[in-house]
Every structure is written in structure tokens, then in C-alpha cells.
Amino acid sequence: MKVLKSNGLTLSLMALFAASLVGHWLTGWRVALEDLQRHGQPPIGALAYLADPTFISTVFENWESEFLQMSVYVVLTAYLVQRGSSESKDPDAPERDVLPSHDPQAPALARRSGALAWLYAHALGLALGILFVASFVLHWTFSARAAAQEAAEHGQAAASTLAYLADPQLWFESFQNWQSEFLSTAVLVVLSIFLRQKNSPESKPVAAPNSQTGA
Incomplete structure (x- = not known):
């Protein structure tokens, strides 16, 4: 329960993401089936649709x-x-943010200067x-x-x-x-x-x- 309480925001958002992605997949598959039927082509399975370039393109879009x-x-x-x-x-x-930090509890890279410190500060x-x-x-x-x-x-x-x-x-x-x-x-x-x-x-x-x- 402590893990759920401490990470509730991330877990809830990821659950919503997963549900939305599944909904995107299944509804996209149904649209693809209707399109294939209109063109007299054989249907595609739901799992096969996961590799469809149109579906993958819309995900990353x-x-x-x-x-x-x-x-x-x-x-x-x-x-x-x-x-x-x-x-x-x-x-x-x-x-x-004044860097490098002189706080002993600050992350090590925040207490340094140079390229690595710059990358950390803009990560x-x-x-x-x-x-x-x-x-x-x-x-x-x-x-x-x-x-x-x-x-x-x-x-x-x-x-x-x-x-x-x-x-x-x-x-x-x-x-x-x-x-x-x-x-x-x-x-x-x-x-x-x-x-x-x-x-x-x-x-x-x-x-x-x-x-x-x-x-």
C-alpha cells in the first residue's frame, strides 16, 4: 500500500495510458476491418493489426x-x-539555480562544473x-x-x-x-x-x- 500511495500519480497516469492505447488499438482494428471489407480484401487479425504501419504511425504521431x-x-x-x-x-x-551548488546534499553533478554539469542541468x-x-x-x-x-x-x-x-x-x-x-x-x-x-x-x-x- 505504501508503494501505491507514494507512486499513485504515475501509476494512475500509466493505467490511463494503457487503457487509451488498448482502446486505440481495438477501435483502429475495427476501422481497418471495415476498410478491408469495403475493398473486398481478407480481414486482418487483432494481433496482426499491431504490426500495421498505419496503426504504428498514428501511435507515434x-x-x-x-x-x-x-x-x-x-x-x-x-x-x-x-x-x-x-x-x-x-x-x-x-x-x-545557482551552480555549482555548495549544498552537501545536492546530487554530485550539481556540485560540479563543466560539460557533465551542464548536461545534468539541462537533462x-x-x-x-x-x-x-x-x-x-x-x-x-x-x-x-x-x-x-x-x-x-x-x-x-x-x-x-x-x-x-x-x-x-x-x-x-x-x-x-x-x-x-x-x-x-x-x-x-x-x-x-x-x-x-x-x-x-x-x-x-x-x-x-x-x-x-x-x-
């Missing part, structure tokens, strides 16, 4: 936009502010950026495979994976997700100035004035 949003947000909030928002650092507060943004690039590459390559598969079904020549990087379909899939991520983040930043969520670390205290910046 979504992950790509999320990791882009988080990486951009983490980096922008290090340099830009929105006065009154709980999602922003306070521009009037002293610099929080979150870098990790999220790497996850974005990896997701984008997987979205791109599997979307190219799906396009090649569709072209073959229609007796057309398929574009190479590299050439598909310039295909409007790939960027249509990406931009339709990116814009929603940036909009939702901007809305959260602004709404957190005026609205509250009791006991949430993502919100200012309920009694805090609207001008208070940071949670």
Missing part, C-alpha cells in the same frame, strides 16, 4: 506532439515568464527533445510505409522514405496535433492566472491573489 509540447514548454519556462500564472517562474524572485529538456525526435522519426518512417502500402494497392509507384519527408500528408498529420498542444498549453498558462484547483501543485493556492506568479 500522437507521442511526437506530446513530447514536442513538453520539451518546448520546459525550455521556454526557463527563460520566459507570464506574470500571474502558476505555470511561470516569478520574474521578481532571485535566481533559483530534462534534452531528454524530452530526444523523445520528440525519436517519436517523429518513427511516425515519419511508418507513415511512409503506410503510404507505400497504399500506393502498391493502387498499382502506383511508392515514394522512398526520404522523399516522403517532403510529403504534405506527413506534415498534415504532425501540424494538426502540434497546434492543439500549443493551444492547450497557452490556455493553461492564462487560465492559471485567474482560476484555481484546490490542493493541486499545478495551481496557485486558492486564496492567492491573481498577481502571484508561480505555484
Whole structure:
């Protein structure tokens, strides 16, 4: 029970992720069956659908936009502010991270200087950026495979994976997700100035004035 209490947020989010992924898989499979039936082609099994390039492409298409949003947000909030928002650092507060740290309880890399210390100090943004690039590459390559598969079904020549990087379909899939991520983040930043969520670390205290910046 202690493990559940100490890790409840992560466990709940991962459970929601797993349920959503399963729902994505099963409903996508049903859509694929209907499409195959319309074209007079044999059905595909649910497990076989897991290897379908269209399904894999849509999975990483979504992950790509999320990791882009988080990486951009983490980096922008290090340099830009929105006065009154709980999602922003306070521009009037002293610099929080002075490195190298002289706190003996700080992680070893935080007490050092040099390249390793710089990497440690920027590790979150870098990790999220790497996850974005990896997701984008997987979205791109599997979307190219799906396009090649569709072209073959229609007796057309398929574009190479590299050439598909310039295909409007790939960027249509990406931009339709990116814009929603940036909009939702901007809305959260602004709404957190005026609205509250009791006991949430993502919100200012309920009694805090609207001008208070940071949670």
C-alpha cells in the first residue's frame, strides 16, 4: 500500500495510458476491418493489426506532439515568464539555480562544473527533445510505409522514405496535433492566472491573489 500511495500519480497516469492505447488499438482494428471489407480484401487479425504501419504511425504521431509540447514548454519556462500564472517562474524572485551548488546534499553533478554539469542541468529538456525526435522519426518512417502500402494497392509507384519527408500528408498529420498542444498549453498558462484547483501543485493556492506568479 505504501508503494501505491507514494507512486499513485504515475501509476494512475500509466493505467490511463494503457487503457487509451488498448482502446486505440481495438477501435483502429475495427476501422481497418471495415476498410478491408469495403475493398473486398481478407480481414486482418487483432494481433496482426499491431504490426500495421498505419496503426504504428498514428501511435507515434500522437507521442511526437506530446513530447514536442513538453520539451518546448520546459525550455521556454526557463527563460520566459507570464506574470500571474502558476505555470511561470516569478520574474521578481532571485535566481533559483545557482551552480555549482555548495549544498552537501545536492546530487554530485550539481556540485560540479563543466560539460557533465551542464548536461545534468539541462537533462530534462534534452531528454524530452530526444523523445520528440525519436517519436517523429518513427511516425515519419511508418507513415511512409503506410503510404507505400497504399500506393502498391493502387498499382502506383511508392515514394522512398526520404522523399516522403517532403510529403504534405506527413506534415498534415504532425501540424494538426502540434497546434492543439500549443493551444492547450497557452490556455493553461492564462487560465492559471485567474482560476484555481484546490490542493493541486499545478495551481496557485486558492486564496492567492491573481498577481502571484508561480505555484
